[in-house]
Amino acid sequence: xxxxxxxxxxxxxxxxxxxxxxxxxxxxxxxxxxxxxxxxxxxxxxxxxxxxxxxxxxxxxxxxxxxxxxxxxxxxxxxxxxxxxxxxxxxxxxxxxxxxxxxxxxxxxxxxxxxxxxxxxxxxxxxxxxxxxxxxxxxxxxxxxxxxxxxxxxxxxxxxxxxxxxxxxxxxxxxxxxxxxxxxxxxxxxxxxxxxxxxxxxxxxxxxxxxxxxxxxxxxxxxxxxxxxxxxxxxxxxxxxxxxxxxxxxxxxxxxxxxxxxxxxxxxxxxxxxxxxxxxxxxxxxxxxxxxxxxxxxxxxxxxxxxxxxxxxxxxxxxxxxxxxxxxxxxxxxxx
Amino acid sequence: xxxxxxxxxxxxxxxxxxxxxxxxxxxxxxxxxxxxxxxxxxxxxxxxxxxxxxxxxxxxxxxxxxxxxxxxxxxxxxxxxxxxxxxxxxxxxxxxxxxxxxxxxxxxxxxxxxxxxxxxxxxxxxxxxxxxxxxxxxxxxxxxxxxxxxxxxxxxxxxxxxxxxxxxxxxxxxxxxxxxxxxxxxxxxxxxxxxxxxxxxxxxxxxxxxxxxxxxxxxxxxxxxxxxxxxxxxxxxxxxxxxxxxxxxxxxxxxxxxxxxxxxxxxxxxxxxxxxxxxxxxxxxxxxxxxxxxxxxxxxxxxxxxxxxxxxxxxxxxxxxxxxxxxxxxxxxxxxxxxxxxxxxxxxxxxxxxxxxxxx
Numbered sequence: 001x002x003x004x005x006x007x008x009x010x011x012x013x014x015x016x017x018x019x020x021x022x023x024x025x026x027x028x029x030x031x032x033x034x035x036x037x038x039x040x041x042x043x044x045x046x047x048x049x050x051x052x053x054x055x056x057x058x059x060x061x062x063x064x065x066x067x068x069x070x071x072x073x074x075x076x077x078x079x080x081x082x083x084x085x086x087x088x089x090x091x092x093x094x095x096x097x098x099x100x101x102x103x104x105x106x107x108x109x110x111x112x113x114x115x116x117x118x119x120x121x122x123x124x125x126x127x128x129x130x131x132x133x134x135x136x137x138x139x140x141x142x143x144x145x146x147x148x149x150x151x152x153x154x155x156x157x158x159x160x161x162x163x164x165x166x167x168x169x170x171x172x173x174x175x176x177x178x179x180x181x182x183x184x185x186x187x188x189x190x191x192x193x194x195x196x197x198x199x200x201x202x203x204x205x206x207x208x209x210x211x212x213x214x215x216x217x218x219x220x221x222x223x224x225x226x227x228x229x230x231x232x233x234x235x236x237x238x239x240x241x242x243x244x245x246x247x248x249x250x251x252x253x254x255x256x257x258x259x260x261x262x263x264x265x266x267x268x269x270x271x272x273x274x275x276x277x278x279x280x281x282x283x284x285x286x287x288x289x290x291x292x293x294x295x296x297x298x299x300x301x302x303x304x305x306x307x308x309x310x311x312x313x314x315x316x317x318x319x320x321x322x323x324x325x326x327x328x329x330x331x332x333x334x335x336x
Numbered sequence: 337x338x339x340x341x342x343x344x345x346x347x348x349x350x351x352x353x354x355x356x357x358x359x360x361x362x363x364x365x366x367x368x369x370x371x372x373x374x375x376x377x378x379x380x381x382x383x384x385x386x387x388x389x390x391x392x393x394x395x396x397x398x399x400x401x402x403x404x405x406x407x408x409x410x411x412x413x414x415x416x417x418x419x420x421x422x423x424x425x426x427x428x429x430x431x432x433x434x435x436x437x438x439x440x441x442x443x444x445x446x447x448x449x450x451x452x453x454x455x456x457x458x459x460x461x462x463x464x465x466x467x468x469x470x471x472x473x474x475x476x477x478x479x480x481x482x483x484x485x486x487x488x489x490x491x492x493x494x495x496x497x498x499x500x501x502x503x504x505x506x507x508x509x510x511x512x513x514x515x516x517x518x519x520x521x522x523x524x525x526x527x528x529x530x531x532x533x534x535x536x537x538x539x540x541x542x543x544x545x546x547x548x549x550x551x552x553x554x555x556x557x558x559x560x561x562x563x564x565x566x567x568x569x570x571x572x573x574x575x576x577x578x579x580x581x582x583x584x585x586x587x588x589x590x591x592x593x594x595x596x597x598x599x600x601x602x603x604x605x606x607x608x609x610x611x612x613x614x615x616x617x618x619x620x621x622x623x624x625x626x627x628x629x630x631x632x633x634x635x636x637x638x639x640x641x642x643x644x645x646x647x648x649x650x651x652x653x654x655x656x657x658x659x660x661x662x663x664x665x666x667x668x669x670x671x672x673x674x675x676x677x678x679x680x681x682x683x684x685x686x687x688x689x690x691x692x693x694x695x696x
Contacts, residue, residue, distance in 0.1 A: 005440065005443040005444070006443065007439055007440070007443055008439070008442075009430075009439075009674065014674075015672075015673070015674045016674045019674065185452050185456075187452065260452075261372070261684065263379075314381075315381075316379070316380045316381040316558075317344050317346060317380070317558070318344065318345075318346050318349035318350075318380055318381065318382070318385070318558045318559075318562075319346055319349065319350065319381070319385065320380055320381015320382055320383070320384045320385045320558075321381050321384045322378060322379065322380075322381045322384070322694045322695075323693075323694060323695070325692065325693045325694070328672070328673035328674045
């Protein structure tokens with residue numbers, strides 16, 4: 001049963017997205033940059049190592065606890081650049097706006113983009129605005145693209161994980177995904193849920209100032225921690241073993257996930273990173289991360305192993321073993 | 337300690353595993369009926385901790401999986417009706433019928449909306465008075481009472497564009513049908529927790545008495561399940577076949593009176609088609625005469641041609657516990673969660689999806 005139409009699953013960030021890229025886009029656009037399948041492309045221009053990345057933002061609802069589509073559009077691209085070890089510098093912004101969209105909302109979004117860009121130390125230098133007839137889009141979609149500079153001796157890529165590396169996670173998982181999901185469905189919980197949307201470039205800069213033995217950085221956005229770990233394992237041809245008890249999840253997030261029957265491992269994060277770094281530098285990195293507000297809950301969640309390349313394993317809380325697969329399709333709440 | 341922590345406690349779990357190992361003398365086959373148990377067993381890695389003498393089989397307790405192809409085809413046909421909104425729980429949208437799925441219909445323009453409760457569907461009906469809103473009433477005794485409540489409310493408020501397709505299934509008759517088939521050797525049932533909150537553990541007495549099979553109602557945390565396995569082993573070793581409750585913090589023997597009263601006010605039992613099990617007497621729910629007008633089949637003709645499951649798909653055998661996904665020729669080779677041939681690979685609680693996701 002091959003697909004003859006695009007389904008929502010193709011945009012989920014999980015296996016269907018990967019299959020679409022590998023089977024349709026890669027063959028058309030194939031080159032050494034794309035083939036790496038990293039968050040940004042890295043190129044050398046005039047002796048300078050540059051990172052270049054783009055992302056489109058279609059989040060619904062456009063305003064949510066912890067941010068809005070504007071701040072997300074800045075943070076997302078800043079983070080994609082930072083995940084190559086780059087210092088993000090300049091950003092482009094493209095708006096596709098639905099006819100009838102409230103001017104006041106657009107102003108709010110632009111304001112939060114300004115603030116997010118200021119915090120990340122990035123400058124919006126070019127942009128584009130399109131308006132389409134009512135119904136041709138949903139409220140507002142934003143595309144951002146950015147460039148940043150990478151130090152010549154920094155070489156961070158999803159392909160670089162080495163057996164023996166420690167796997168570091170910068171904080172709690174699933175905050176963004178569960179917030180959006182519950183907002184979208186109008187579900188209310190006693191404890192307020194909040195997106196973790198945040199720029200991670202300062203955290204990355206501080207990590208790189210502490211250790212040059214960081215081999216991989218990845219922000220586990222769509223598809224969640226489980227999908228990002230699988231991507232790293234696949235790209236680096238290594239196995240990854242994580243410890244369930246080490247993975248931090250806020251109690252309110254855990255409770256909401258249990259109610260909906262959704263695994264937090266597969267929910268999006270917008271202000272978290274995974275790092276694979278040499279074991280001897282791991283503790284040093286954790287210490288420096290704890291000093292940054294966006295790395296306060298950083299911890300070691302596992303290690304890179306040479307066995308079972310391409311696979312991710314989990315030691316469960318009760319001591320059992322299981323594999324952790326990529327996301328397939330949008331996480332759907334269960335029936336009963 | 338938070339409420340659930342003790343049910344995930346590694347020391348408690350370790351002690352139970354030791355006790356299970358000490359007690360387990362001969363090979364036994366235990367069936368977890370409920371899909372949520374299947375997922376919990378895989379997620380917590382319980383299979384990797386049990387002695388090889390204990391085999392866990394997954395049963396027909398994933399509501400999406402046991403939905404018959406003909407029912408799915410009806411849902412798909414319904415999505416193609418003019419001015420109709422189909423409201424459904426999320427699990428159903430990816431399940432393939434004989435030639436399409438709700439997901440594909442949605443991509444083709446059908447108005448298919450995922451809801452979290454029947455009352456959300458009722459709201460959609462209130463907001464769209466000129467359109468027909470149909471809720472796909474799939475699920476077990478757990479979800480049926482809320483659907484009964486929504487049906488009652490719709491009638492009371494006179495919301496005349498709200499309908500359901502009743503496709504509910506009742507668990508105990510299916511357990512009996514499995515045993516009556518005679519092809520399956522089971523030594524004990526891990527009985528569903530959520531379903532039993534509504535129906536009460538007494539509902540399993542016919543299974544225990546008639547077929548001499550121990551039944552223990554289990555909670556969903558790893559320690560709950562390990563304790564249930566221990567309780568079943570103890571019964572098996574003593575030659576007993578009793579109904580016991582491990583999940584005492586939520587389940588009693590008689591069930592939730594209020595929910596049961598609501599159920600029987602709105603629904604009556606009927607024969608129902610189960611994937612893999614065929615038609616089982618008195619295992620489904622249809623609206624009583626008083627509420628029959630809310631059944632969409634009184635408005636639309638949703639008759640569909642007789643259908644066949646995909647050749648080679650073993651979902652039926654897997655739902656009966658006579659095969660595991662590893663015995664299926666399609667599993668992992670061509671049938672994957674992103675390209676499912678049968679429902680067990682689609683639903684998050686399906687046995688094949690759980691094997692695919694958690695089994696090395």
